[in-house]
Amino acid sequence: xxxxxxxxxxxxxxxxxxxxxxxxxxxxxxxxxxxxxxxxxxxxxxxxxxxxxxxxxxxxxxxxxxxxxxxxxxxxxxxxxxxxxxxxxxxxxxxxxxxxxxxxxxxxxxxxxxxxxxxxxxxxxxxxxxxxxxxxxxxxxxxxxxxxxxxxxxxxxxxxxxxxxxxxxxxxxxxxxxxxxxxxxxxxxxxxxxxxxxxxxxxxxxxxxxxxxxxxxxxxxxxxxxxxxxxxxxxxxxxxxxxxxxxxxxxxxxxxxxxxxxxxxxxxxxxxxxxxxxxxxxxxxxxxxxxxxxxxxxxxxxxxxxxxxxxxxxxxxxxxxxxxxxxxxxxxxxxxxxxxxxxxxxxxxxxxxxxxxxxxxx
Numbered sequence: 218x219x220x221x222x223x224x225x226x227x228x229x230x231x232x233x234x235x236x237x238x239x240x241x242x243x244x245x246x247x248x249x250x251x252x253x254x255x256x257x258x259x260x261x262x263x264x265x266x267x268x269x270x271x272x273x274x275x276x277x278x279x280x281x282x283x284x285x286x287x288x289x290x291x292x293x294x295x296x297x298x299x300x301x302x303x304x305x306x307x308x309x310x311x312x313x314x315x316x317x318x319x320x321x322x323x324x325x326x327x328x329x330x331x332x333x334x335x336x337x338x339x340x341x342x343x344x345x346x347x348x349x350x351x352x353x354x355x356x357x358x359x360x361x362x363x364x365x366x367x368x369x370x371x372x373x374x375x376x377x378x379x380x381x382x383x384x385x386x387x388x389x390x391x392x393x394x395x396x397x398x399x400x401x402x403x404x405x406x407x408x409x410x411x412x413x414x415x416x417x418x419x420x421x422x423x424x425x426x427x428x429x430x431x432x433x434x435x436x437x438x439x440x441x442x443x444x445x446x447x448x449x450x451x452x453x454x455x456x457x458x459x460x461x462x463x464x465x466x467x468x469x470x471x472x473x474x475x476x477x478x479x480x481x482x483x484x485x486x487x488x489x490x491x492x493x494x495x496x497x498x499x500x501x502x503x504x505x506x507x508x509x510x511x512x513x514x515x516x517x518x519x520x521x522x523x524x525x526x527x528x529x530x531x532x533x534x535x536x537x538x539x540x541x542x543x544x545x546x547x548x549x550x551x552x553x554x555x556x557x558x559x560x561x562x563x564x565x566x567x568x569x570x571x572x573x574x575x576x577x578x579x
Contacts, residue, residue: 222247225449226287228271228321229294230254233396233404234338237438238291238445239264245446251287253294271317272296277324285328289449290335292318292371297402301526305347306365314367318374326382334449335386337375338441339368339458341542343390350540357390357458357548376456385455387448389441392462392544393531395563396438397571399515400522406567407521408528410577412492413480414506415499417578422485423477426492427532430470431539434462437563440556447554454552460544464557469532472561479568480578491534492525510578520576 225242229235230252242248243261252260253267260266269280271294296313318337325332344351345362361369375386395406413423444461448454470487477484496517503517533539571577 220286221249223288223449224249224251224286225289225291226251226253226267226284227291227293228253229292230260230266231256231258231398232293232295233394233398233401234293234391234438234441235291236398237396238293238442241439241442241446249286251284271320272313274316274320274323277320281324281328284325286331287325287329288331288333290321290325290332291338291445291449292321292335293338294318294321295338295402297523299523301402301523302347302530305342308365311365311367311370315370315374318371322374322378330383332382332384334384334455335375336445336448337371337386337388339372339388339390341390341392341544342366343368344544346540346542351542353541354543354545355460356545357460379456387445387454387456388458389444389448390458390460390544391436391441392433392460392542393435393467394438394441395435395560395567397567397576399576400519402523403527404521404524405528405531406564407571407576408492408496408524409476409564410480410568410571411503411517411521412496412528413476413482414578415496415502417480417482418502418506418509422483423473423480424485424488425470425473425532426488426490427469427529427534428489428536429533429538430468431533432466432468432541432543433531434465434467434543435560435563436461437463437558437560437566440558443556444549444554451553457548457552459549459552459554460546461549462544462546463560463563464546465560466543467560472564475561475565476568479565489534491529492532493529496521496525506578510575512575512578515576 227238231254242250250264344355348364474484572579
């Protein structure tokens with residue numbers, strides 16, 4: 218088989234971002250895809266799985282010969298602690314995430330002589346929104362927010378090595394990511410769908426469980442993948458940072474009726490509750506949903522993981538007047554990437570995808 222023009226190594230290939238990137242690049246005729254993850258998963262035809270624990274430096278070194286032809290890296294691997302939000306400020310979590318990237322770079326350095334570009338994923342925590350409300354809109358040109366974050370450790374690692382290497386890098390910062398990966402710690406789509414299914418099973422309307430209204434935004438994982446392709450093939454993106462957003466704004470309460478219709482439900486009045494505390498207690502009801510609709514035999518814990526915590530935060534549970542969270546998408550457009558998506562349509566797409574895969578009921 219003739220070698221393709223590009224070989225991309227997607228680290229974290231079973232995550233929400235990684236899975237969408239694998240699907241995107243696998244469909245491009247000039248790209249060979251290596252999907253790096255600890256556990257195997259379904260992959261498109263032609264994609265090569267690289268079973269590897271990035272936290273194990275010896276394993277990374279042993280895998281290095283198989284990575285010699287890598288020209289691009291999309292780094293979407295992530296280590297999160299069980300207490301998701303608290304873990305964002307945990308030094309051990311930061312150290313593990315830094316070590317994982319370092320181990321991969323150390324493995325690639327002596328063998329991947331054709332490496333040209335690395336895409337690094339960050340997010341809105343770069344603007345310190347989990348510490349204190351960020352000014353609106355948040356812009357990439359601002360000085361680094363003064364708080365401890367593994368983003369800075371990973372970015373500093375790249376910046377220290379880049380002047381001595383032949384590759385460049387690009388940092389992408391999405392907001393709430395829409396996509397799917399089973400058991401992901403930050404999969405709001407699966408959490409919404411499972412919550413709706415359990416409410417419907419109980420004969421209830423789909424009441425919004427969060428807090429007060431606020432403006433934020435979302436990033437479809439397919440759009441992130443396209444932005445990564447653009448960043449890896451355009452010189453203007455070398456060593457730059459970009460917010461990657463669908464392009465519209467999001468107020469959860471204003472699209473909630475659309476979500477309810479997807480499941481044939483009425484959107485009842487708001488009913489604040491902590492999904493983190495209530496939904497893990499609904500395994501028996503979820504099991505009935507699975508049996509009644511012939512779904513894949515996954516528990517709520519297997520399907521949603523710790524995404525209940527992330528969804529509570531996204532919905533501003535417990536906050537009457539949450540601060541708006543808005544990133545500026547201007548820089549990316551000014552530099553030449555003008556793709557966009559409708560967030561309401563994107564959410565509908567991913568809910569339908571999970572229904573088609575028999576992970577959620579129709």
